[in-house]
Amino acid sequence: MQRGATEVLIGDNNGKYPHGNSVAVRGVETTVLIDPSLSLWGRELPTVDQVLLTHVHEDHVAGLSLYPTTPVMAHEADAPYLHSLDALLELYGMDPSGADEFKQSLVDDFHFAPRPDVQTFGDNHVFDLGGGTTVTAIPTPGHTAGHTAFLIEPDSVLVIGDIDLTGFGPYYADAVSSLAQFEASMARIRGIEADWYVTFHHKGVIEGHAAFVEALEVYAGAIQRRDDAMVEYLAQPHTLADMVQHRFLYRPHVELPWADSAEERTSRQHLDRLLGQGRIVATEQGGFVAV
Ligand SMILES: [Zn+2]
Structure with a gap:
């Protein structure tokens, strides 16, 4: 073209x-x-x-x-x-x-x-x-x-x-x-x-x-969708490790050498935002839960 x-x-x-x-x-x-x-x-x-x-x-x-x-x-x-x-x-x-x-x-x-x-x-x-x-x-x-x-x-x-x-x-x-x-x-x-x-x-x-x-x-709406999916998932308390397993970026069947580290860095950044917005809080057990 x-x-x-x-x-x-x-x-x-x-x-x-x-x-x-x-x-x-x-x-x-x-x-x-x-x-x-x-x-x-x-x-x-x-x-x-x-x-x-x-x-x-x-x-x-x-x-x-x-x-x-x-x-x-x-x-x-x-x-x-x-x-x-x-x-x-x-x-x-x-x-x-x-x-x-x-x-x-x-x-x-x-x-x-x-x-x-x-x-x-x-x-x-x-x-x-x-x-x-x-x-x-x-x-x-x-x-x-x-x-x-x-x-x-x-x-x-x-x-x-x-x-x-x-x-x-x-x-x-x-x-x-x-x-x-x-x-x-x-x-x-x-x-x-x-x-x-x-x-x-x-x-x-x-x-x-x-x-x-x-x-x-x-x-850009995917960012909001990821926020919302995480808040929904955190209706029950979960740790960052749980979130990596659950997957919010890649679908569960996707096998990539960097999938776990990518999930972790993605979730970590969203957690920081959601904590700052007061949509979630940290639990005493080291996890997070929606409020
Ligand atoms: Zn690139």
């Missing part, structure tokens, strides 16, 4: 994980590729001068090893996790000594190759591609600490990475994630009136601000 200097390279399976949608922006002087996905393997590769990353999760760098000598840039808060496989595991909050299977998958399935040469950009950095085409780095932390949206002008395209508007809802379960920051980031991009919004997964391209806001509200 093409709009001005911007081309969206829709991923296999419509960009469903582990695939995703990459974006090429061709300025007069410089061409950048945003988030090289797994789907680039086996395709004719776009020729690019620079790779930009919304963040450094495995699926967003799965095509990066196809560009081993092309400069790559990530937000300064995310870039260090691209330096090595063990560094990347720290981003997820996984213990490198106990994650052999996941490490193997990062290499075998996601073609992970360390990029200690990754360069960094800060909040609101403007990349000038020449001929009037610019890409502005809009800070959108929460999914990861350095998660960044890219506003492409004058094409009026906002690339929103893993604020992905899927039915799953926002994901803020890594060691570097923050539910509060995720909410603030959604509020920030809600105010940006672009012609196209591009998610990395599934939705792909959304046309117009009204449709975007509608999709964003449904997506």
Whole structure:
């Protein structure tokens, strides 16, 4: 899909994980590729001068090893996790000594190759591609600490990475994630009136601000639904360990190496909010109960 200097390279399976949608922006002087996905393997590769990353999760760098000598840039808060496989595991909050299977998958399935040469950009950095085409780095932390949206002008395209508007809802379960920051980031991009919004997964391209806001509200609603599901569950006292077993993020049958730690970090952040709101209280037995 093409709009001005911007081309969206829709991923296999419509960009469903582990695939995703990459974006090429061709300025007069410089061409950048945003988030090289797994789907680039086996395709004719776009020729690019620079790779930009919304963040450094495995699926967003799965095509990066196809560009081993092309400069790559990530937000300064995310870039260090691209330096090595063990560094990347720290981003997820996984213990490198106990994650052999996941490490193997990062290499075998996601073609992970360390990029200690990754360069960094800060909040609101403007990349000038020449001929009037610019890409502005809009800070959108929460999914990861350095998660960044890219506003492409004058094409009026906002690339929103893993604020992905899927039915799953926002994901803020890594060691570097923050539910509060995720909410603030959604509020920030809600105010940006672009012609196209591009998610990395599934939705792909959304046309117009009204449709975007509608999709964003449904997506953000998952946070409220998780709050409510937890309060309902805590009609009886339960511990955090019980909540990890019960699952509020993934469905019970889903087997993922990080599922338990993701459930724990998600529940912990919701518990903090619910305690602050007075919707639950801590019990003397170390659990929580709704009031
Ligand atoms: Zn991600």
